[in-house]
Amino acid sequence: MTMVKALFYLLGFMTLASALFVAASKNLVRSVFMFFVTLLSLAGLYVLALADFVAITQVVIYVGGILVLMLFAFMLSGKETLSNIQQQNSRFISVSHLPVLLLAVLFFIVLINILFKADINNLQWTNKAASYKLDVRPDSQMTSNIGTNLMTTYLLPFEAISILLMMALVGAAHLSRKEKKA
Incomplete structure (x- = not known):
């Protein structure tokens, strides 16, 4: 395994794990800081895809702007509001969440199906871009x-x-x- 592939898997795992933690955590402070990890690891994935401008934009706008905005909103909100949000007693799997969970499972099945059926090394649009010399080079x-x-x-x-x-x-x-x- 090459270093780039290992770095891709590491950044991909960090992105997915921290995003799942953000979605599943009930502690708002930890969610905001794990969102920081999610955005930075996503910027790392952009760097690996040779999209340096998008990576810089990701860090400047989302990490530098949106995350700071979320932190200010968290700090400016009252204690009553924060305690009401954290005391909401909702289970992850319940009847009210069933349509969303069903949609997520169906979407995951479609993604896995596409992943196994696609010939990654012989995609038509990448071959066409390479023949016209439109592919991105370092x-x-x-x-x-x-x-x-x-x-x-x-x-x-x-x-x-x-x-x-x-x-x-x-x-x-x-x-x-x-x-x-x-």
């Missing part, structure tokens, strides 16, 4: 191409999204401030 300059396109062709949508995010940040700061009692 020496590709993809990140610089994305940056050039963002600052030339797609500058207006990029700036519109930045203004929208700034408005969301101002709105979140306004909503989180405490009201003075009269």
Whole structure:
């Protein structure tokens, strides 16, 4: 087994195990910190797939932004709300969860079926991309191409999204401030 394959299996296991822990844990603090592990290991999988821009975006936006937002929401929420959330007594397998569990099992069966029937080494779309020389190589300059396109062709949508995010940040700061009692 090569080092890349071993690293892929390790990162894949870390991603799946931490995501399952996030979904199954009743402790919100542990769930948020395991979500951090999930997002970082997913970024590692992106690096292994030679998608460096997506990996950097994953770390900056999700780990740096969304996770911090979740931590602030957790810290700003009252003790009563947190205790009510943690005291909810729900079992993992119950009649109310049966449709969701059935859908998840069916989805898992479809994934396993596709995994065993697919010839990974001879996929039509990868062979076609390789024949047109469209496959991603480690020496590709993809990140610089994305940056050039963002600052030339797609500058207006990029700036519109930045203004929208700034408005969301101002709105979140306004909503989180405490009201003075009269």
